[in-house]
Structure formats: structure tokens, C-alpha cells
Amino acid sequence: MTVDTIAGTTVDVNEEGFLTDPSQWNEDMAVELARREGIDPLTERHWEVIRFMRAAYEAKGTGPTVRMLGKTSGVPVKELYQLFPKGPAKLAAKIAGIPKPRGCI
Amino acid sequence: MGDTIEKVSIIISKGSLEGIYPGLIMANGARAEGIEANLFFTFFGLDAIHTKRLEHIKVAAVGNPGMHMATLVGVLPGMSAIATHMMEKKMESFDIPGIPEFMELIGDTGCGMYACKASVDLFGFTQDDFIEQVQGIITVGEFFGIAGGGEIIFT
Numbered sequence: 001m002t003v004d005t006i007a008g009t010t011v012d013v014n015e016e017g018f019l020t021d022p023s024q025w026n027e028d029m030a031v032e033l034a035r036r037e038g039i040d041p042l043t044e045r046h047w048e049v050i051r052f053m054r055a056a057y058e059a060k061g062t063g064p065t066v067r068m069l070g071k072t073s074g075v076p077v078k079e080l081y082q083l084f085p086k087g088p089a090k091l092a093a094k095i096a097g098i099p100k101p102r103g104c105i
Numbered sequence: 106m107g108d109t110i111e112k113v114s115i116i117i118s119k120g121s122l123e124g125i126y127p128g129l130i131m132a133n134g135a136r137a138e139g140i141e142a143n144l145f146f147t148f149f150g151l152d153a154i155h156t157k158r159l160e161h162i163k164v165a166a167v168g169n170p171g172m173h174m175a176t177l178v179g180v181l182p183g184m185s186a187i188a189t190h191m192m193e194k195k196m197e198s199f200d201i202p203g204i205p206e207f208m209e210l211i212g213d214t215g216c217g218m219y220a221c222k223a224s225v226d227l228f229g230f231t232q233d234d235f236i237e238q239v240q241g242i243i244t245v246g247e248f249f250g251i252a253g254g255g256e257i258i259f260t
Binding site (some may be wrong): 071081085089090 | 202213215
């Protein structure tokens with residue numbers, strides 16, 4: 001387990017930089033985490049996906065894959081890749097402070 | 106973390122369900138990881154992008170030891186359709202999309218899709234025979250150009 005200081009707060013992260021305790025997350029961290037991934041600024045559309053990821057995690061204990069995001073978040077797959085070019089589900093999860101979704105599809 | 110893969114080009118050369126899915130899953134999975142991906146369809150793999158054929162992709166019921174079924178049973182009329190139906194139902198229960206939906210999804214991820222010129226000529230197809238996600242009919246040389254700097258996987 002490693003620690004990282006994100007937006008002035010020290011949190012626990014795994015080797016890929018994902019928060020290991022989603023309750024430590026706040027919105028200021030999302031802004032910095034996004035900037036680190038080259039996403040700056042976070043638009044309202046990004047926030048829609050980030051909030052959706054957190055809600056899905058709270059409901060199911062895991063974040064959705066790209067296909068499920070495209071089907072359920074209201075943001076189509078093409079746009080998801082425009083918002084998060086380096087992998088929508090993976091990056092949105094990282095920015096949202098939840099574990100990386102596991103799933104092959 | 107060690108070295109990372111930044112780009113991958115996957116060749117799909119077979120036209121059976123079990124010949125097509127692995128390449129599609131790998132291409133889609135690569136894009137989900139933020140890896141640049143291309144799909145190159147050659148020989149019977151072209152069925153996966155053929156507008157009239159992609160909805161009728163079947164599991165091979167004959168010559169397929171993985172089916173655990175006697176070859177003589179596999180040759181019975183309709184056997185391939187039954188095996189395909191069972192497989193599709195099973196896949197649906199695991200939320201794996203059918204091939205038409207999968208091709209659309211992969212196109213939306215920004216994965217490149219190309220048809221092999223030699224095979225297209227051999228089968229007498231044209232660009233009009235293919236789904237809109239196919240960006241072009243290209244030669245082997247052009248494929249290597251597009252695949253440059255990345256990994257190549259043949260399936």
C-alpha cells in the first residue's frame with residue numbers, strides 16, 4: 001500500500017494510483033487526478049460520468065465497464081472516448097476514486 | 106509496473122464464431138485500456154464485417170474437438186445452428202454482445218477496421234459489402250504501415 005497526496009489530502013492508493021478507500025475521495029481530488037491524466041478542465045459532461053461511476057460503485061460495489069457505461073450513463077461510447085481518450089471506464093474510475101472496473105467486455 | 110503496450114493490431118482470419126470473438130474481445134479490451142487498436146480482416150474473417158453475413162456467424166460443429174461431440178453428430182443438418190444458438194444464449198447470459206452490436210461498439214471506441222485487399226478481390230467483394238465501420242480495403246504492405254510501432258496478433 002502506498003500513499004499519495006492529492007489536492008492537499010493524503011490518501012491510500014494502489015500501484016496503479018487508484019484510491020483504495022473511495023470514502024477518502026472528494027471533488028477537488030477529481031480535478032487533480034484528471035489533470036494528471038491530461039484531462040483539464042473537467043467539463044460538466046465529465047462530471048456526469050464521474051458521478052455515475054461513484055453511484056454505480058456505491059450501488060453494486062464495482063464500477064461499470066465501457067459498454068455498460070455507454071448503455072446506462074446517458075453518455076454514448078463514442079463521446080466517452082472523446083472525454084476520456086485513455087480508456088473511459090478505467091480513467092473515470094480513477095478520477096472518481098473507485099477501484100478499476102474488472103471485466104473483459 | 107514494467108513496460109506497457111501502447112498499440113496493437115489484430116488480424117482476424119477465420120469466419121467461425123470462435124474464430125472471430127477472441128480478436129474482437131482483445132481489440133475492445135485494448136481500447137478500454139487506452140491502447141491504440143486496429144483490426145484487419147482477411148480470408149473468412151471478412152464475414153465478420155460483411156453486412157449480409159455478420160448476423161449469421163456460426164460455431165464450427167465439425168472438426169472442432171472443443172465441442173466434445175462426435176464428428177458424425179456434427180454433420181447432422183442444423184447441428185451448427187443448434188450449437189451456435191446454445192453458445193449465443195450462454196454468451197448473452199454473461200452479457201457478451203452479439204457480433205453486430207459488438208462491431209458497432211468497437212467502431213465507437215475508435216478502433217481502426219480494415220479489410221484485406223487480396224481476400225476482398227478473391228471473394229469478389231467491394232467496400233459496399235462491408236459495414237460502415239470499415240475504413241478501407243488495404244494491402245498487406247499498407248497494413249504493416251498502419252501497424253507500425255505496435256504489436257501484431259494473428260488469430
